[in-house]
Amino acid sequence: MWFKKCVSIALFLLLWEGIARLELVPNEYFPPVTQILLAGWEMLRSGELLLAEAQTLLRALAGGALSVVLGLVMALLGARYELLARMWSPLVEIVRSIPPAAIVPLAIFALGLTPTLFIGVVVFAGFTTVYLPALNALVNTEPVQIYVARTLGYSRLETLFLVRLPAAWPEIFTGIRVTAGVALIAAVASEMLAGKDGLGFLLFDTAFSLRISEMFAAMLMAALNGILLNQLVVWLRNPFAGWQDRLAQLGDAR
Amino acid sequence: MNDVLLSVENIAKSLGSPPQTIPIIGSVSFAAHSGDFISIVGPSGCGKTTLLMCLAGLLKVDAGVVRFDGKPVDEPPEGLSVVFQDYSRSLLPWKSNFDNVLFGMKRINDMDQAAKRAWAAELMVSVGLKGFESHYPWQVSGGMQQRVAIARGLAARSRLLLLDEPLAAVDAQTRAEMQDLLLELARKYNQTCVLVTHDVDEAVYMANRIVVLSKRPTTVVVDIPVELPKPRDQLKTREDPTYLSLRHEVITLIRSMRAAPASA
Numbered sequence: 101m102w103f104k105k106c107v108s109i110a111l112f113l114l115l116w117e118g119i120a121r122l123e124l125v126p127n128e129y130f131p132p133v134t135q136i137l138l139a140g141w142e143m144l145r146s147g148e149l150l151l152a153e154a155q156t157l158l159r160a161l162a163g164g165a166l167s168v169v170l171g172l173v174m175a176l177l178g179a180r181y182e183l184l185a186r187m188w189s190p191l192v193e194i195v196r197s198i199p200p201a202a203i204v205p206l207a208i209f210a211l212g213l214t215p216t217l218f219i220g221v222v223v224f225a226g227f228t229t230v231y232l233p234a235l236n237a238l239v240n241t242e243p244v245q246i247y248v249a250r251t252l253g254y255s256r257l258e259t260l261f262l263v264r265l266p267a268a269w270p271e272i273f274t275g276i277r278v279t280a281g282v283a284l285i286a287a288v289a290s291e292m293l294a295g296k297d298g299l300g301f302l303l304f305d306t307a308f309s310l311r312i313s314e315m316f317a318a319m320l321m322a323a324l325n326g327i328l329l330n331q332l333v334v335w336l337r338n339p340f341a342g343w344q345d346r347l348a349q350l351g352d353a354r
Numbered sequence: 355m356n357d358v359l360l361s362v363e364n365i366a367k368s369l370g371s372p373p374q375t376i377p378i379i380g381s382v383s384f385a386a387h388s389g390d391f392i393s394i395v396g397p398s399g400c401g402k403t404t405l406l407m408c409l410a411g412l413l414k415v416d417a418g419v420v421r422f423d424g425k426p427v428d429e430p431p432e433g434l435s436v437v438f439q440d441y442s443r444s445l446l447p448w449k450s451n452f453d454n455v456l457f458g459m460k461r462i463n464d465m466d467q468a469a470k471r472a473w474a475a476e477l478m479v480s481v482g483l484k485g486f487e488s489h490y491p492w493q494v495s496g497g498m499q500q501r502v503a504i505a506r507g508l509a510a511r512s513r514l515l516l517l518d519e520p521l522a523a524v525d526a527q528t529r530a531e532m533q534d535l536l537l538e539l540a541r542k543y544n545q546t547c548v549l550v551t552h553d554v555d556e557a558v559y560m561a562n563r564i565v566v567l568s569k570r571p572t573t574v575v576v577d578i579p580v581e582l583p584k585p586r587d588q589l590k591t592r593e594d595p596t597y598l599s600l601r602h603e604v605i606t607l608i609r610s611m612r613a614a615p616a617s618a
Contacts (some may be wrong), residue, residue, distance in 0.1 A: 244444045247412055251430040252510055253461040264458075266448050343448045345493045 140317030156299040161221025164283035170231025179238035200225035200286040225286035228277040233275035235266035270344040272339040281330040360386040365418035380571030393557035396567030435507030439519040441499040445491040452487035457524030477505040497528035517549040
């Protein structure tokens with residue numbers, strides 16, 4: 101499996117290198133892979149790339165974590181008190197419809213050019229993709245499981261945390277995975293619009309000073325962030341929702 | 355052993371919201387004495403599940419009263435456990451079989467964790483699942499899952515077991531085994547049982563009384579004592595003339611209700 105993946109990537113890079121070397125595309129926009137790697141290596145050595153990478157990753161992580169907490173708390177409250185969920189659902193719908201970048205100008209005024217700005221934009225963009233699936237899963241628990249908990253003497257609050265929440269983890273983690281992606285987009289976009297550092301800023305800065313190889317290197321780094329965050333979610337998911345995968349595998353085997 | 359544990363007094367229940375309420379239970383009365391094994395049968399769609407939900411305190415009755423141990427039931431009372439038909443949904447798939455049984459001990463306050471684990475281990479042996487404690491419900495067969503659910507019900511130190519077609523979804527051979535297991539467990543742990551079932555043979559085989567229900571809105575058609583010797587035996591009991599005549603009587607009754615002009 102791994103071998104096949106490596107082969108396809110290697111073939112793609114080789115094709116790129118060939119096309120760029122033969123100048124089938126304008127060289128100033130599509131430098132050969134080797135040149136990009138060289139530029140990336142230089143940026144790594146100077147520390148420029150790693151610093152930007154760390155800044156963006158931290159912003160996405162902090163904002164993503166806050167999104168998860170906010171989304172989950174809202175979903176738990178909404179599941180326990182239906183009135184609350186109905187009250188704020190129009191607001192959530194509006195927030196969900198605003199593109200993350202559109203909130204940046206307001207955030208600059210409201211939060212200032214501080215780290216809070218980036219984290220604020222990430223949370224704004226990211227909490228709905230946790231909240232909505234979480235609420236949906238929490239209110240759609242298997243009725244029989246609720247009956248069982250009630251007849252055994254569990255209170256509504258205990259049922260929420262001991263039955264409905266564990267049953268909802270698989271769906272919640274699907275939402276968290278989406279939020280991880282959104283968090284990276286929002287972090288990079290807000291750095292482009294309002295940053296003086298981070299990968300988003302580096303991408304703009306290198307592109308507009310026509311350091312195209314360096315821009316590609318920053319892009320690769322951004323891709324690495326996506327992979328890292330995704331792996332983190334997969335790793336966190338296992339203790340909460342791993343049972344669902346093992347159950348599904350068994351179903352496939354039968 | 356002859357005090358009334360569960361008494362159902364003229365209960366009625368409709369479902370649905372006001373403009374279109376559907377009367378499900380017309381008027382149902384019966385009583386279960388300690389040690390009884392009562393089978394409830396009736397034509398399809400006769401509101402058996404609704405009745406069971408009312409008995410368990412999961413649905414409020416519109417009229418009449420359900421008393422458990424003398425006290426009116428409006429919330430699920432302590433000492434009453436339900437075993438549902440759909441074992442694959444009633445068990446918690448993120449917990450092992452053993453932890454599912456432990457989950458049943460919520461109301462048990464006079465045991466520490468070690469005592470609870472010992473009690474759960476004993477129950478696992480009693481239902482024949484020794485060696486499957488750390489398996490997950492979805493890793494064992496349907497019959498075994500239902501055994502876990504029964505153990506979980508007993509774990510609450512129930513005195514009354516409400517059984518909602520618990521064996522409807524298992525194969526015939528497993529069903530016979532499980533019937534004998536249920537009878538043995540009921541005796542061993544002093545359980546009074548109310549079994550809702552579609553299967554008249556099962557109803558007669560298990561019970562010392564059969565309550566036959568009508569179509570909706572449900573009433574009690576007849577309440578018949580089952581005079582069969584105990585312990586029951588899959589071969590001898592089922593060949594007993596009393597068994598055969600009771601079976602004949604109940605099936606004839608249900609068939610006559612089905613033949614009548616049906617709304618369902």
